Amino acid sequence: MVRLVKHLFAVNPTKIYYRYVIRRQSSSDASKKEIDVRRIRNFSIVAHVDHGKSTLADRLLEITGVIKPGAERAQVLDQLQVERERGITVKAVTASLNYTYNNETYLLNLIDTPGHVDFANEVVRSVTACQGVIMLVDANEGIQAQTVAVHNLAKRNNLVIIPTLNKVDLPRANPDKVKKQLKQVFNIDENSVLSISAKKGWGVPELLQSVIERIPPPAVESEGHFRAHIIDTWHDKYRGVLCLAYIHSGRVQVGQAVKWSSDSKVNTVRHLALLRPDEEAIEEAVAGQVVMVGCGPKGGGGVGEQLLSKELAESGAVTGMPPVKHMVYAGIFPADQSQHAMVSDAIRKLALNDSAVSVSPDSSPALGQGWRIGFLGLLHLEVFTQRLLQEHKAEAILTAPSVPYKVKIKGAKLLKQYRTDVILITNPLQLPDPNNIEEYYEPFVLGTIITPVEFIGAVTTLCIDRRGAPLPSSAVDDQMTMLQFVLPLAEVVVDFHDTLKSITSGFASFDYQDNGFHPSPLVRMDILLNGSLVDELSTIVHASRLEYNARRLTEKLKAMIPRQMVQVAIQAVVGGKVYARETIKAYRKDVTAKLYGGDVTRRKKLLKQQAEGKKKMRSVANIKIPRDTFIDVLKKQ
Numbered sequence: 001m002v003r004l005v006k007h008l009f010a011v012n013p014t015k016i017y018y019r020y021v022i023r024r025q026s027s028s029d030a031s032k033k034e035i036d037v038r039r040i041r042n043f044s045i046v047a048h049v050d051h052g053k054s055t056l057a058d059r060l061l062e063i064t065g066v067i068k069p070g071a072e073r074a075q076v077l078d079q080l081q082v083e084r085e086r087g088i089t090v091k092a093v094t095a096s097l098n099y100t101y102n103n104e105t106y107l108l109n110l111i112d113t114p115g116h117v118d119f120a121n122e123v124v125r126s127v128t129a130c131q132g133v134i135m136l137v138d139a140n141e142g143i144q145a146q147t148v149a150v151h152n153l154a155k156r157n158n159l160v161i162i163p164t165l166n167k168v169d170l171p172r173a174n175p176d177k178v179k180k181q182l183k184q185v186f187n188i189d190e191n192s193v194l195s196i197s198a199k200k201g202w203g204v205p206e207l208l209q210s211v212i213e214r215i216p217p218p219a220v221e222s223e224g225h226f227r228a229h230i231i232d233t234w235h236d237k238y239r240g241v242l243c244l245a246y247i248h249s250g251r252v253q254v255g256q257a258v259k260w261s262s263d264s265k266v267n268t269v270r271h272l273a274l275l276r277p278d279e280e281a282i283e284e285a286v287a288g289q290v291v292m293v294g295c296g297p298k299g300g301g302g303v304g305e306q307l308l309s310k311e312l313a314e315s316g317a318v319t320g321m322p323p324v325k326h327m328v329y330a331g332i333f334p335a336d337q338s339q340h341a342m343v344s345d346a347i348r349k350l351a352l353n354d355s356a357v358s359v360s361p362d363s364s365p366a367l368g369q370g371w372r373i374g375f376l377g378l379l380h381l382e383v384f385t386q387r388l389l390q391e392h393k394a395e396a397i398l399t400a401p402s403v404p405y406k407v408k409i410k411g412a413k414l415l416k417q418y419r420t421d422v423i424l425i426t427n428p429l430q431l432p433d434p435n436n437i438e439e440y441y442e443p444f445v446l447g448t449i450i451t452p453v454e455f456i457g458a459v460t461t462l463c464i465d466r467r468g469a470p471l472p473s474s475a476v477d478d479q480m481t482m483l484q485f486v487l488p489l490a491e492v493v494v495d496f497h498d499t500l501k502s503i504t505s506g507f508a509s510f511d512y513q514d515n516g517f518h519p520s521p522l523v524r525m526d527i528l529l530n531g532s533l534v535d536e537l538s539t540i541v542h543a544s545r546l547e548y549n550a551r552r553l554t555e556k557l558k559a560m561i562p563r564q565m566v567q568v569a570i571q572a573v574v575g576g577k578v579y580a581r582e583t584i585k586a587y588r589k590d591v592t593a594k595l596y597g598g599d600v601t602r603r604k605k606l607l608k609q610q611a612e613g614k615k616k617m618r619s620v621a622n623i624k625i626p627r628d629t630f631i632d633v634l635k636k637q
């Protein structure tokens with residue numbers, strides 16, 4: 001089952017959760033000594049899903065003495081229930097490992113980066129702490145779309161890349177062919193490519209030596225004021241917020257006064273530890289290190305923030321990290337409003353651990369008080385809600401997800417209100433009156449697809465159908481091609497990947513990266529149930545898709561909403577004009593049945609009451625909509 005799910009999420013890999021302990025390292029002395037920055041190596045393992053990151057991490061932990069060779073459970077790193085159920089890894093931390101090479105002890109920080117674009121933010125913040133990556137490529141499957149994505153990311157961040165072929169033990173492995181692909185696609189010198197079997201451990205010690213030889217130590221200012229940026233945060237019941245921090249300059253000690261870049265309050269460092277991956281308390285950490293820091297229960301701090309010495313914070317010389325770009329927004333509401341405080345607390349705690357979400361208050365006539373949450377993609381959204389339920393027992397209703405748009409506004413009043421002429425729309429209901437909109441902008445992505453050549457036609461048709469604009473393609477080798485398209489994000493987030501997999505028998509892989517906002521003819525389409533607007537079902541659609549979307553949405557709602565006591569009219573409307581309509585017939589309840597042979601005035605009274613009841617339901621749109629409708633209606637095609 002797990003394997004099956006893994007394939008379903010073939011480009012939905014993620015991050016690794018390194019928070020288990022098998023055996024403490026016997027090297028605690030090393031952490032008490034002053035660390036020489038020249039003997040620190042900060043690196044990540046990056047790869048397409050299933051190319052062997054977790055397996056290689058296991059081997060590295062074995063070689064450095066963290067786990068015993070041949071430990072029974074493989075890939076012990078995935079701990080969250082959601083990870084086990086989905087067969088994907090979702091959460092990243094780090095492992096600080098000691099390794100002796102040429103009689104010198106090195107501190108190797110294995111900083112995990114997630115692969116899937118939904119977690120791109122995590123990758124970006126992780127790589128800022130790395131100087132190099134091990135780029136794994138399955139010697140049997142060859143380069144896949146995500147290999148291209150992680151390679152580009154490493155290049156953009158000027159990281160040293162150690163190209164490594166994995167699974168060379170497999171009988172079908174073809175290292176020579178994949179080396180040629182690496183040369184063809186990335187211009188990687190074939191002689192620099194290492195070959196390993198993470199499963200058997202072949203070539204792994206040599207790989208570790210290459211990490212030391214090829215990846216430079218961090219270029220940091222050992223002297224000067226303490227400055228660190230936060231890679232990850234999580235909540236500890238007793239110690240409050242704990243953070244994983246990469247130290248850019250200076251040093252930090254337990255008891256030191258520090259400040260968050262976002263806050264004027266002075267905090268004291270109370271907890272300092274190396275994660276090996278088990279915590280190993282230390283008294284001091286220096287620039288170049290990745291350490292766990294805690295400032296006590298009220299110590300605060302969030303991912304992307306910086307932790308600074310009090311003096312540096314007060315000098316005003318620090319600039320912030322770039323803000324996260326959210327790809328998908330959805331409303332989240334407590335299933336039961338009496339649980340609002342509990343769900344609120346759960347969201348706060350989870351958002352602390354999942355830095356990539358943005359949370360703002362929201363309210364809906366149908367669903368009550370809730371939150372509008374920004375995610376990096378649909379998988380991210382699903383994982384977040386699943387974790388809410390599993391880890392915090394918080395049951396929430398999710399509204400239909402939508403991508404953010406931008407509009408250029410006109411009219412003195414609006415311009416004064418927003419103090420800018422281009423505003424970001426994260427909820428279709430925020431759209432100003434069309435008369436006040438000068439131009440609409442839609443988010444686009446650069447999609448990379450690697451496919452066997454026989455599917456080029458089918459893939460191109462799919463992309464064009466999704467309003468994609470083709471870019472020049474290039475050969476990976478004589479059997480595989482890399483296609484690139486600029487695609488509207490709205491056409492990609494919902495079911496693009498599933499469709500691509502089905503038309504290519506699972507052989508094509510897909511990845512995408514942000515391509516910014518571009519002008520686009522958009523309109524807001526509303527759904528009326530018996531004349532009442534259902535806020536949660538409003539969508540922004542491309543003008544060319546209006547009639548199709550109107551029909552599709554009303555038909556799907558008809559199939560999803562169960563029959564009610566009253567007839568339900570479902571209408572898709574733009575600016576007062578109805579583009580599609582469906583009707584769900586009412587159950588007919590014979591309220592006079594009990595009055596067989598009774599008095600006629602009594603019978604009339606009951607019929608009148610029933611008619612009034614129906615009217616009332618219409619006027620308040622008291623229609624029971626299954627909660628999954630709000631997400632499924634946009635999801636399933």
Ligand SMILES: Nc1nc2c(ncn2[C@@H]2O[C@H](COP(=O)(O)OP(=O)(O)OP(=O)(O)O)[C@@H](O)[C@H]2O)c(=O)[nH]1
Pocket residue numbers: 006013014047048049050051052053054055056075087088089115166167168169170196197198199200
């Ligand atoms: N034969 C062989 N199988 C391997 C090797 N390395 C990994 N595998 C197998 O490949 C599959 C995927 O390995 P993982 O380590 O989970 O891959 P991953 O890249 O971490 O995958 P995600 O955690 O889902 O991102 C597992 O069944 C491993 O046992 C290898 O060197 N040889």
